[in-house]
Amino acid sequence: MSDRELYCDSCEGVVPFEAPPCADGHGVDCPELVCTGCGAAVLIATFTFRAPRLASRRRVTPHRRAA
Template identity: 80%
Template sequence: MSERELYCDTCEGVEPFEAPPCADGHGADCPELLCTGCGAAVLVATVTFHLARPADRRRPPAHRRAA
């Protein structure tokens, strides 16, 4: 079980949190954490997204002409 310190709303202070045995196969990287003081559970979610790059506006679009 991995452990880290986070703020617990129930305990109203910084407490050690640990990841319980993960049934989903995340291992130590499990996003579910439990407060060792009161047992409150938190979900640490990371969001990854990619921004679309705008087209190069300095170059006009290529047009095809019929022969």
């Protein structure tokens, strides 16, 4: 089990959270954490975003019409 200190809404303060034994095989990197004070559970979600491809974008110039 791993310990992290996070803010708990139920305890209204910063308390240690621990990862319970994970049935999904995440081990210490399990995204589910439980407050050691009151037992409230939280889920830590991480997101991965692709970097935008700025170099491959073509610059569009407006067409001029002859008067």
